[in-house]
Amino acid sequence: MHLRRLVATGLLLSATLPLVARAQQQPMVLRTVQPNQAGNQSLPYHPVTGPRSPLRKDWVGMRAVSRDIPILVMAGHADSQGIGGSGTSGEAVALYRQPPMYPGISDEHYWNLVVAHAVATLGQQRGLKIQFYKPPVRTIVNADDQGTNWSTGRQFAAAGGYALEIHFDAYGSAGVGSGLIPPLHRPFSRIDESLAQEFGAYPMNFREMLGGPKRGIGLLEIGKLEGNLEASLRDPRTRQRTVQLIAWRIVNAIEAGMGRGSRSPLARNWPPLTPPPDAAGTGVPVRDLQANSAAE
């Protein structure tokens, strides 16, 4: 009942589909930086995703995980659109008066969805037990209600899986940079460590323990939604390749943390042999999004 009332007041995710379909018709130009030029994680800056978190990493992920650990990937702010905590609008909208990627949702949430879906798709192609979760509606006031990202992720992590929520950080001085805010429900794992090696890290008690990490969900900040990163996502000619590169780095890091990375060196080649469809790609995610919205 509670959900039904919210559905009436909020736009459903399926409403973004016309925009996704339009994006897919755009030509793709391959002019993003190659990851082998960009892969030195000791640098404070990544050419595609920008500055890494300069905050102190006060934790180390040592706990081994199973090579078959189930993984759940979610888009940050999926249930908080139209209320506080809906995610950053990004520099293009806030400072340069560009139209939002889709009206009614923050640009951060839009890109979180695209990246999370691409990660799940590529991970499945690699044989990981990885699934994408999206709440049935976009606005759920209580984060502990059934079906929210955090409720679903908490149960998933408690059952032994690895739950990861994708985010982009705020632009300008409000943002920190890319990095993992690690889950806090049990000792830090090698997946946590591997993601931190690739993207950077936040302190374990960042902002006095955020809601997701407290429930056992890792928050991965891809980068600040500004500058070159935001421009290459927004430009239809570079969008698909940028999303693929980000997804490729995340999946590689997860696989390495699971101890699977060296087993299939071909899997680490860039570009992927079979480009993964993403939310701006084939009809597969479109059907998925429609199916998820059937709860209306």
Ligand SMILES: [Zn+2]
């Ligand atoms: Zn966020």
